[in-house]
Amino acid sequence: MVNIKLEVADTPKTVKLFLENAYLKEYTCRVLKIIRDRGSRAYIVLDKSIFHPRGGGQPSDLGIIMKGAKKFEVRKVLEINGVLVHYGKLIGSNFTNGELVKCILNWKLRYSIMRFHTAGHILDYALMKVYGRTVNTLDAFHGPPTAYIHYEGKMPTEEKINEIEAAANEIVAKRIPVKIKYVNRENLYDFAFNAPNLNRLPKSNKYRIVIIENVNGIPCTGTHVANTGEIGRIIVSKCERTEAGFKLNYIVE
Ligand SMILES: [Zn+2]
Incomplete structure (x- = not known):
């Protein structure tokens, strides 16, 4: 072994x-x-x-x-x-x-992951908009066939889920560039904004921030598309209650 x-x-x-x-x-x-x-x-x-x-x-x-x-x-x-x-x-x-x-x-798979992952950032924003505050996440899977984000807190109603979906797709339709910026710890809060889990961010001298202008700036080392318009439509396929919160399952098409 x-x-x-x-x-x-x-x-x-x-x-x-x-x-x-x-x-x-x-x-x-x-x-x-x-x-x-x-x-x-x-x-x-x-x-x-x-x-x-x-x-x-x-x-x-x-x-x-x-x-x-x-x-x-x-x-x-x-x-x-x-x-x-x-x-x-x-x-x-x-x-x-x-x-x-x-x-x-395997580009077909990777590009799909990039679209799923960027959609995840946008869903974080959409939840913030609907809940009136950032909602921390517990874990997530940004890949096919069904991606999910596990959020803390109260499960949204059907009506709220529709609002979340609409807010997310509004950002897709705006075709906003997705930019990367490296910052040190002192400048972290100048560029990271509307980001969940910031209180749990591991200490580092350098952070990679994924910025969607006027949406959010999230410290992240994943792969994303260059423009929100590349995602296509974001659909919340299922929302299920968990012990610690709720799991929002989503697809991009
Ligand atoms: Zn990311």
Whole structure:
């Protein structure tokens, strides 16, 4: 059994290309480490990556890493202390350390995640508008087939759900650019606004804020679309009561 944490303990942190450009579909990266698992399964660490790991409410990206006839199907991406570890299946012979390989993202899946994730930010705003205050979240899943956001507090009535949906789609229709800004701790509150969970934000010297002008500025390291108009329609498909609050299930189409 591979102890992956131990295996990557000395590996340099991976450059996360998706933080600067979520629209990178292909990129050439260098193999830093290959750790074989059972059969054709393996873990691959690269110097840079376009694959977003599972976490922060996002499912793992999928795709292919290849060089000539050598292929690796990326089935899961994990982050271990800043190192992105691509887990999957080797087809053909193994890569060698130091080799340059072509990474190709499953773009259909990623773009769908980007739309779902940005819709999540907009739903946070829509709830704030309807409740008259920001509503903290407990957890979320921004991916197909059905995404959800688990909010704290009282479950909205049917009428309020309709208001939330309308407020969200109004932001989509306005086609507002989605911008990224890096700020330090002193400037955090100049740029983070209308954001849930700010009181729980981990301490850091640098924050990445996802800003939708006049809507919200949320500290977030996920992948988003560049304009709210790309989302399409946001539909609240189901709302269910939980012990701590309610789960708002949603789709984008
Ligand atoms: Zn986000």
